Amino acid sequence: KYYPNPVDDKLQIEYFENIVQVDVYDLLGRNIKTIQTNNRNVEIDLSELSAATYMIQLQTETKQQFIKIIKQ
Template identity: 45%
Template sequence: SDLAMNEPNVKWFLSAADAAKLMNELSPNTPLTDATTYYGVLVTPNNCGSLVPTAVKVTINLSNAELDLTQLKYYPNPVDSELNISYIEEIKKVEVFTITGQRVFGNDYQGNEVKVDLSRLSAGTYLVKIETAKASQFVKIVKK
């Protein structure tokens, strides 16, 4: 995971002592560790600045966020054979489940617009899981 920073002049350290002395700066590519406290110091171009470190405790949330439903389009519903899905981010995977949770279909995709062949499915109600790199969402469809 990455810390999103709007201030480019912050240097990061693993200890308050290192931060106060500007020693052992962490590489920008250092992977973050859950439940670890990092210390940031705002440094000006001539390496002076506030040497009072700011502590930031990292908590990594592994839950998958939901898609923005205002940007998700899926049609037709009810569907005869082909379901069209579009989203503002690249769609990575689509899975289809029965209403009781049994997985009946899944495929990987690469694109903001995908066509899913549902012609093999029996008529009924299904849950479709749409996944991007950042989030996922279940939607209910009816197969004619």
């Protein structure tokens, strides 16, 4: 689960297993931000990003998932 979407400043992510890394990509595939963690709940500060659509890659020990978010 992730919220809010669209997001203004901080994105909250709640996952069913520990997230080890979160990567934020623009739609051209450029890595904008990387966060190392080991938690099921992660808060990402997106306040410095321009208003646009971004892809968030969540990585756990066993899988990865992409989610699309809109930054206002």
